[in-house]
Amino acid sequence: MTDQSGVLNDVRQGMIPAHIYNDKELFDLEKERLFSRSWLFVAHESEVPQAGDYVVRHVLEDSFIISRDEKGEVRALFNMCLHRGMQVCRAEMGNASHFRCPYHGWSYRNDGRLIGLPFHEEAFGGEEGFKKKGQTLLPAPSLGVYNGLIFISLDPNAEPLEDFLGDFKFYLDYYTKQSAGGIELRGPQRWRIKANWKIGAENFAGDMYHTPQTHASVVEIGLFREPKAEKRKDGTTYWAGNGGGTTYKLPEGSLEDRLRYVGYPDDMIERMKGQWSQAQLDVIGQDGFMISAASLFPNMSFVHNWPRVEEDSDDVHPFISIRQWQPISENETEVLSWFAVDKNATDEYKELSYKAYLMCFGSGGMFEQDDVENWVSLTNTAAGSMARRLLLNGRMGLLEDGGNVVEPLTNEQYSGPGSTRVGYSEYNQRELLTRWADHLERPIEAAAQLKVGMTAVRKTSKSGSASSCVAAEAPIDEAAETVLLGA
């Protein structure tokens, strides 16, 4: 394998070898060392509200059934029959009490337990030959939930999810906890773009600089109330924990005025006031900033904006979208884009918010259309040998001596956690790429293997932190006789 230490060192200096956006060797390293251990978003609890509900989601090539079992617990089960490796669930959503493999008929309850093994006695000699009791579909090694967002990690020793999220939770709440009801997710829209997955994650994390140029057209057609896309530079970028994002500067006014300014109705404002901490409210009401786009390392992003969506009305309507940049290869990404809305909002609000989402983002969104065109072009150009001669300057905000163009806001100026600055910069893109470099540098430990039907009975280790859900490890009642990972 090529020594990548030079590339990683350049990235840490804010100098980006252009080929990292289209390099098979680096992609192989990302698969081996990044996606095999980082926390990755797979679904939201609202997508599987009832017992038996499931969705199927991928972590690169690995397919997982995200199911809610009969006891209401959310599980993430590797979608591979323990017998010959067939996918036991080939739909992407539905409701099922059991998953039956179409190949030889092995069947599993929706908590993963193997309950049907045709001709167990005749073919295997019963428990003597194949220990059926306690066998389950392989659970995701770690599972954690925050505000209903379900994350998994392929690393059984992953740090607890809440530790990983860290101070980014403060910002995550704006998108996913506008009331005690939390959000409901619809979608996702799924489509493939011939672009490297890192580009979108970097863009959503901190690229306020592209807005006036890339998105000039949506301002010109009256989708936005502000006449100038240049308004963007009055906002901030923040980085906290393992995520960061951008904000818009709001006009003068009270908390309520400012929330109304971006289109929130009074009933939602009241619930926000009851839900968010004083510091979370102060970022808006006192400091005057409203969250916009954000990314959580490595490949989850958020967007919050407030366009005009009705003819003959200057009213704006906020929407929230959550997305995942699912890598397919070094030059292809599957985008999964969900519409998220506060569960307790009125139907009228939900409709207009949905309309706002469809007009702006997602597979048909007018913002998105121009972004992707750029990213595809960038990826194409990064493939060649000339791209290897270019170290792109990703140091915006830094002087040559390492000093800052703009200093971070102080605790008196800003109420939120993390490092926050007004204006254009690429601190957040560097934060993402530095974490990327840290993962790529660190070799992975070999994962434990399970000998199906042979391994001695042993309880698995406790997985990452979970709130209302438990990790889909060994199932339930018969804990004493459950088995899984040999680890």
Next chain:
Amino acid sequence: MSVETANVRTDRTLSEQSPLGAHAPRTQRTGESLAFNDELHLQAHRWLVDESYLLDAQDYEAWLSTLASDIHYLMPVRVTTALGAGYTTAPGMAHLDENMYSLSRRVARFATEHAWTEDPPSRLRHYITNVRTFRTKNPDEIVVDSAVLLFRSRGDINEAATISAGREDLLRRTATGWELARRTIMVDESVIRMQNLAIFL
């Protein structure tokens, strides 16, 4: 069988189920498909072919003028579900769910000098086939099914992208010709293999 009613749990069409479809006309087909030499079918077929030339040429202002003011233009997200699940579209989510205003914004955007995704423009070809026409209870409205294959080529590096879809249209007769009053686009992929939907189907 209707494109719309073939894939729903309830007997409500996808246009009726859409959270943004309250304004949409509700007229449904009646009876068998018309003979291919029926005057109504010939007019409908001609309308669709003429429309495909407008869309290939990206003459969107002209296209917009062929739409009824109460148009509902819906392209649901398709999902892979078990046989018998009763639905093949994502509940409450579409790729496009448009009325006249949002379609007009999309067209207006292409007319700016800053719609980078179509500058340079794509080379587009809409292939229209499997056209059949139905009467409705309203003598001035007909339902038209068609299949569309869109070929879209950009630049000279990446392979061209295609979208295959079935469409159910409601066409309405006016003093100046037929107008499109409702279109439901059943795309044939759960994951769109096209970088965006800066096109119309």
